[in-house]
Amino acid sequence: MSRIEQLLQQIRQLEEELLLELNQRSQVIGFTIKGKRVEFERSIRLAHKRLKYGIWRWLFGIRPINIITAPIIYAMIVPLVLIDVLVSFYQYTCFPIYGISRVKRDHYIVFDRHHLSFLNIFERLHCLYCSYGNGVVAYIREILARTEQYFCPIKHARKVLGTHERYYQFIEYGDATDYHQRLQQFRKNLAKEE
Structure with a gap:
């Protein structure tokens, strides 16, 4: 080992x-x-x-800049939903063709914080938004990680920040020894995953 x-x-x-x-x-x-x-x-x-903070107590306790920037923050829901739909479509159409097991969306996008009774309606909305946004990003990251494992499981020459979990098992940059055989093994491993 x-x-x-x-x-x-x-x-x-x-x-x-x-x-x-x-x-x-x-x-x-x-x-x-x-x-x-x-x-x-x-x-x-x-x-x-x-x-629980009541709505009025909460509204009078927040900074005005938070209210002003809220439309900008919540406008991000449009690209998040769009990329969620597009990447899900990609996965459902292409992964079966390549023999890659699908990523389970509900393992990444989890909604449970809005059930906390100490949160008011605005705080619950914030929690729903953040759960969805971060969940979508994690879901997409796993789909792209599996895609990278299938097509190019090779590390970069330079250090990359924020790499996915699969990256550390990839082939070292410049190591051509049995590349195609190892690539086939990476692909077989993808088919076995849950």
């Missing part, structure tokens, strides 16, 4: 430990997840309702 593979394995183990720790923290906060639904203990639900 190469040093990179060892480090990737350590990262995966740390991610699993982090998930366990986060799950334990959710028990301390007092909620459980049943299917796609989150349920809080009764005492927590009551506390949340007491902590």
Whole structure:
């Protein structure tokens, strides 16, 4: 096993430990997840309702610049929806042709924060927007990562910031040894994924 593979394995183990720790923290906060639904203990639900800012209190507490820039921020929903539709269409039409397993959209775009009873309607809208926007970007990133793995699983010569998880397993820049055989293996691996 190469040093990179060892480090990737350590990262995966740390991610699993982090998930366990986060799950334990959710028990301390007092909620459980049943299917796609989150349920809080009764005492927590009551506390949340007491902590909720009413609409008028919230409106008078925000900076005027936030209200002025809101149309600019929320206008981004148009390109987000458009790219979501286009990339989903691309995936559903092309991935089966190439034998690439599809990315499950609902693993990336998750709506649950708007159910928090301590949020008012505007805060819930903000949470819906951010959940959708960040979820779409993560969803698209995974689709493009699988595309890159299929067509060009080669690292760049220069360091690239914000690379996807698959990138570290790609072929080193300039390493032509058995390139086409390794490319076929990368492609076979894509077909096996969930």
